[in-house]
Amino acid sequence: MSKISLELGSGGRLMRDFLAKTIVPAFADPMLGELADAVHLPGGIAFTTDSYVVDPLVFPGGDIGRLAVNGTVNDLVVAGSEPRFLSLALILEEGLETGVLERVIRSIRDAARAANVRVVTGDTKVVRRGQGDKVYINTAGVGRSVAKPRLGRIRRGGKLILTGTLGDHSLAVMLARGDFGLRSNVRSDCAPLLFLLPLWKAGALWMRDVTRGGLATILSELAERLPYPVVIDEDKIPLSRPVRAASELLGIDPLYMACEGKAVIVAPAAKAAEILRRIRRHPLGRRAAVIGEVQDRVGRPGELLLRTGAGGLRLLEPLTSELLPRIC
Amino acid sequence: MCLAVPAKIVELDESGQGTVSYLGSEVRANFTLVPQARPGDWVIIHAGFAISVMDAEEARETLLLFKELAAASRR
Amino acid sequence: MKELRDPAAIRKLLGDIEERAKRLARAPRLMEVCGTHTMALFKHGLTPLLAEAGVEMVSGPGCPVCITPNAIHEAAIAALTGTEGLTLAAFGDMTRVPTRKGSLQTAVPARGSRLKLVYSPEEALDEARRDPARDVVFFGAGFETTIPAIAYTAKRAAGEGLKNFSVIPALWLVPPALKAVLDAGEIAVDGFIYPGHVSAVIGAAPYEFVARDYGIPGAIAGFEPGDILLAVRSVLDQSIAGRPEVALEYTRAISRQGNAVARKLMDEVLEPFDAVWRGLGKIPKSGLTFRPEYAALDAGRRFGAPGNETGLDLAGCRCGDVLRGVIRPEGCKLFGKACLPDSPLGPCMVSYEGSCLIHFKYGPVRRARK
Numbered sequence A: 001m002s003k004i005s006l007e008l009g010s011g012g013r014l015m016r017d018f019l020a021k022t023i024v025p026a027f028a029d030p031m032l033g034e035l036a037d038a039v040h041l042p043g044g045i046a047f048t049t050d051s052y053v054v055d056p057l058v059f060p061g062g063d064i065g066r067l068a069v070n071g072t073v074n075d076l077v078v079a080g081s082e083p084r085f086l087s088l089a090l091i092l093e094e095g096l097e098t099g100v101l102e103r104v105i106r107s108i109r110d111a112a113r114a115a116n117v118r119v120v121t122g123d124t125k126v127v128r129r130g131q132g133d134k135v136y137i138n139t140a141g142v143g144r145s146v147a148k149p150r151l152g153r154i155r156r157g158g159k160l161i162l163t164g165t166l167g168d169h170s171l172a173v174m175l176a177r178g179d180f181g182l183r184s185n186v187r188s189d190c191a192p193l194l195f196l197l198p199l200w201k202a203g204a205l206w207m208r209d210v211t212r213g214g215l216a217t218i219l220s221e222l223a224e225r226l227p228y229p230v231v232i233d234e235d236k237i238p239l240s241r242p243v244r245a246a247s248e249l250l251g252i253d254p255l256y257m258a259c260e261g262k263a264v265i266v267a268p269a270a271k272a273a274e275i276l277r278r279i280r281r282h283p284l285g286r287r288a289a290v291i292g293e294v295q296d297r298v299g300r301p302g303e304l305l306l307r308t309g310a311g312g313l314r315l316l317e318p319l320t321s322e323l324l325p326r327i328c
Numbered sequence B: 001m002c003l004a005v006p007a008k009i010v011e012l013d014e015s016g017q018g019t020v021s022y023l024g025s026e027v028r029a030n031f032t033l034v035p036q037a038r039p040g041d042w043v044i045i046h047a048g049f050a051i052s053v054m055d056a057e058e059a060r061e062t063l064l065l066f067k068e069l070a071a072a073s074r075r
Numbered sequence C: 001m002k003e004l005r006d007p008a009a010i011r012k013l014l015g016d017i018e019e020r021a022k023r024l025a026r027a028p029r030l031m032e033v034c035g036t037h038t039m040a041l042f043k044h045g046l047t048p049l050l051a052e053a054g055v056e057m058v059s060g061p062g063c064p065v066c067i068t069p070n071a072i073h074e075a076a077i078a079a080l081t082g083t084e085g086l087t088l089a090a091f092g093d094m095t096r097v098p099t100r101k102g103s104l105q106t107a108v109p110a111r112g113s114r115l116k117l118v119y120s121p122e123e124a125l126d127e128a129r130r131d132p133a134r135d136v137v138f139f140g141a142g143f144e145t146t147i148p149a150i151a152y153t154a155k156r157a158a159g160e161g162l163k164n165f166s167v168i169p170a171l172w173l174v175p176p177a178l179k180a181v182l183d184a185g186e187i188a189v190d191g192f193i194y195p196g197h198v199s200a201v202i203g204a205a206p207y208e209f210v211a212r213d214y215g216i217p218g219a220i221a222g223f224e225p226g227d228i229l230l231a232v233r234s235v236l237d238q239s240i241a242g243r244p245e246v247a248l249e250y251t252r253a254i255s256r257q258g259n260a261v262a263r264k265l266m267d268e269v270l271e272p273f274d275a276v277w278r279g280l281g282k283i284p285k286s287g288l289t290f291r292p293e294y295a296a297l298d299a300g301r302r303f304g305a306p307g308n309e310t311g312l313d314l315a316g317c318r319c320g321d322v323l324r325g326v327i328r329p330e331g332c333k334l335f336g337k338a339c340l341p342d343s344p345l346g347p348c349m350v351s352y353e354g355s356c357l358i359h360f361k362y363g364p365v366r367r368a369r370k
Helices: A006-010 A013-027 A062-079 A098-114 A169-176 A194-199 A216-224 A243-249 A269-280 B056-072 C007-022 C035-043 C045-053 C070-082 C091-095 C123-128 C149-158 C173-183 C196-202 C205-214 C225-241 C260-269 C292-296 C321-322 C354-360
Strands: A038-041 A045-052 A081-093 A120-126 A136-143 A159-162 A204-211 A232-234 A265-266 A288-293 A302-305 A314-315 B005-012 B019-020 B025-030 B042-046 B049-053 C029-032 C056-059 C086-090 C116-119 C134-141 C165-172 C191-194 C220-222 C245-247 C270-277 C281-290
Touching: A006 A013, A038 A062, A038 A136, A045 A062, A062 A081, A062 A098, A062 A136, A062 A169, A062 A194, A062 A204, A062 A265, A081 A098, A081 A194, A098 A120, A098 A136, A159 A204, A159 A269, A169 A243, A194 A265, A194 A269, A194 A314, A204 A216, A216 A232, A216 A265, A216 A302, A243 B019, A243 B025, A265 A269, A269 A288, A288 C029, A314 C056, B019 B042, B025 B042, B025 B049, B025 C070, B025 C321, B042 C196, B049 C149, B049 C196, B056 C007, C007 C045, C007 C225, C029 C035, C035 C045, C035 C191, C035 C225, C035 C354, C045 C056, C045 C225, C070 C086, C070 C134, C086 C091, C086 C123, C116 C123, C123 C134, C123 C149, C123 C165, C134 C149, C149 C165, C149 C292, C165 C270, C173 C196, C173 C205, C191 C196, C191 C205, C191 C225, C196 C205, C196 C220, C196 C260, C205 C220, C205 C245, C225 C245, C260 C270, C281 C292, C321 C354
Parallel strands: A081 A120, A232 A302, C029 C056, C029 C191, C086 C116, C086 C134, C134 C165, C191 C220, C220 C245
Antiparallel strands: A038 A045, A045 A136, A081 A136, A159 A265, A159 A288, A204 A265, A232 A288, A302 A314, B005 B019, B005 B042, B019 B025, B042 B049, C165 C281, C270 C281
């Protein structure tokens, strides 16, 4: 590939290849080589970074500012750290209305407050009209390490817990872009997942927030690293009514739709029920459910499988391309 | 190519435009292909157009059939 | 309608199917010709379940994205890249098909032009009404399910005197394609699952020639797992009785007569012609084009798509063979190697209803070795 394609940004195979062939060899750093979203540095500090380029800037349930805080906060939480500080880098396009920018800044402030993090440093650049898409934001996050994910401790019988409904953010953004004649009260689920932090002590072994690529992509990547296949149950996956409706009308699969306030947690069988109870006590976790398990009755190591509502079984692959509403 | 869903007509005007409700979401729909449709009817919606009016009696019978199949399976 | 997905009911139907399949001289092979059926079978994990019950499911030319030849896709790209200030409106997965000029998604629009994804042809018409100074070209692709909606939109545009709205048509008819597949004789098919929503428009009569002239049974099916299995069971019953027909197994949604209003509208605006299909070549009276009175709305000609060119597929792509049911996707050397969902070489790997993409995403599940 001699030119960067838009597909690369989808986060699928092309992105993984790019990282493996271009980024990792350039630095030959064992920490970077892990390609973790957040890393634990010596001294008990965790560190992460993420950039936000969502279009449109504002959508039901949030905006790019709120996303920029919660996305980075959540990366720290699921890596086992308590978020403390953020940097905030803004790349602004010439001609952006100051009213819009002020709204975004206020969202950042409000989200940071809600997530108990301080924005302590940053940068602002302005690029010529046409060279940026109104606002691009990068946030780097620093947190206090409280736990480490223990992939190696995941055994047969380990349970997968999903903290809530899939796809709300993705649908909210899709409809904000071009409404397809669909009137829906869907709202982005953009929110901080701080309430998951105590679960590390309660026995959680691994967590990931369900962002770009959706649940199927996140769990495919997990399954690849486990000695046993993972099976999830279609019937157990919580979906909001708007997402269920839109997915059938527009032909998009909720298993691949991004969220911005949901996580999947792997817990040992013995601890799963208690962990689920604790998640459900929180307003953001009311629809949490055990959706699957690590097992060896069907499939092969490395595989992620879905037991369909009709009783069939199928293989789930990571997302490979943009989700487009299909009609035919 | 047949991606279409059953939805209930919420409103319908003389020009053939209106909305259907599907799992609580409302979709704009065009009813000119089914002039016999009335609010409250269920239709098959494809690409924003109703292409067929559903038969409530047949729907009931289909549901019954499947309930029986499920019961037979459990015996 | 969750009863149609009830695992207990599904199990019962599969049991019935297995029992009937055993009574036939050879394991039946059934062909469905609707991308949405292909998708439903895989999405619900039905194909392996049917295989275990002794029935092999094969896909025919049922995906309009796939059977539209590259010449027409390239015409749409030409519209977007070659004309300033134009909106090219299209359905989602039409926009990712790779051609020599890239896809609609990757092509660089001319100055002031843009690509707009739509769910309904009416959204394209609304665009045209919104700004009469701006050209809107709608890439209208589909089978008989979608054609009436496109015909209606064209008729409205003409009726409202909209000078800025036109359509690149890629309109395909199912029954002639069925005949072409049967006449090609490349693959032995023991029964058909007919597309339920196409049938909502055309009814049951257009398929009767299959039973009458070829002696092959078939059933019109809906799209829930239960619907499809009911239709499979019906086809096997017909085989056992030696009485092929066109059974209707989607009675809640459609009638044997179909939708006469929709057909009349199609007939008013469009007329059949001998269209060229990817993979199947030219099939008599298998496509629809605008009648002379509506020629002003036909953007196909304007951008170089007489619809009669063939070839232009990217080298090595065997989408045509897949569409005829002659090979499975796995039979193509490029499948899963050079041709992947994020680097597709042909539309069968692009479209959500393309066999290759479906086979890639929803591969077979193997039991764990014990």
